[in-house]
Structures are given as C-alpha cells and as structure tokens.
Amino acid sequence: MKYHHTQYGIVIIAAVGIVIAAILVRFLINESINPVEAGVAILLLITLFLFASLTVEISHGRVVCRFGPGLIRKEIKLSDVTDARPVKNSWIAGWGIRWMPGRYMLWNVSGFQAVELTLTNGKRFRIGTNEPNSLVRAIQINKTVSPKSAAPE
Numbered sequence: 001m002k003y004h005h006t007q008y009g010i011v012i013i014a015a016v017g018i019v020i021a022a023i024l025v026r027f028l029i030n031e032s033i034n035p036v037e038a039g040v041a042i043l044l045l046i047t048l049f050l051f052a053s054l055t056v057e058i059s060h061g062r063v064v065c066r067f068g069p070g071l072i073r074k075e076i077k078l079s080d081v082t083d084a085r086p087v088k089n090s091w092i093a094g095w096g097i098r099w100m101p102g103r104y105m106l107w108n109v110s111g112f113q114a115v116e117l118t119l120t121n122g123k124r125f126r127i128g129t130n131e132p133n134s135l136v137r138a139i140q141i142n143k144t145v146s147p148k149s150a151a152p153e
Contacts, residue, residue: 001145003058003138007130009051009095009109016048051096054109056127058138063117065107065127072097074107076117076125083118084139086132095128115139 023041027033050068057064063081066073089112098106108114108128115135117125129135 001058001138001141003056003135003142005057005129005131005135006053006055007109007111007128008053011110012095013048013052016044020044051109054107054128056129056135058142061142063127063139067097067107067109074125076119078139078143080120081117081139081143082120083116084136085116086136087114087116087126088112089114089126089128 020041023033023037026037050072052068055066055070057066058078061078063076063078064073065076089106089108091112093100093106093108093112095108095110098108100106104116104124104126106114106126106128108126111128111130113130113132114126114128115132117127117139119125127135
C-alpha cells in the first residue's frame, strides 16, 4: 500500500508573503530598495521555497519525508521502525526542523499533530501531519507486507 500526503504551512506562507509584500510596497513607494531589505526578501523567498510544505510518502519499504521540492529530505527504513503512534507537540516545539535534546527530532510545517516513530536504535523521530491516524495505519500496514510479497511499483 502506497501512502502519499502533502501538508502546506499556511501560516508560514502567509507570514512570509506579508513581509515580502511589505518590502515590495516600500520599493514601489520609494522607487528604490534598501540592499538589506532586498537580502531579507531573497532569504525569505528561498526559505518559502524550501519549507512551504512537508510531503510524507511510504513505498518500497521506506518512510520518506521531504520539505518543499525535496532538497531537504529524510528516509527511514520501515524495518528500523519499532513503533509508530500519534502524538501532540507542544507549541514550544514549533515548525521546521527541530531537535529536542534527549527527546526527539521533529519535522513539521503546521499544527501540533504528529506521528512519533521509535527506531531500533532507540531514537525518536516525529513527523508533523494533519492526518496522524492515516499515517500510523499506513506504516503498520506496510510493515506487515513483506518486500517479497509486495507487488512491484
């Protein structure tokens, strides 16, 4: 069973869009742009391009998470997952890529819901998602399907 879901960081997109719009309005009014403002706008556009969405896929015995177009990605073998469960992140955990020392690594673009994977090495990895139960179910189903019995994709 394949799983594919993309969640968009609407708040991140809106916030960055507002700042870029404000810089653009200042440029149109002043007919020139401050180099610092131009640098900030470019940095924000790059950030938006890289982190506006988080896509999670399950296929070929792996969970693949990728931000935006996929330049930033993580692959986890399903055979390395010992447990998957829905969790709720604290607001302190935030969005983006977060390392919570001694606790877990988090990849998230929006909201507080996530799926926590416990790995064979004891580490925990959280994937932010607005459909945690579907993701857990897909992981469980794909773990039970042996690679030899799965149809080629």
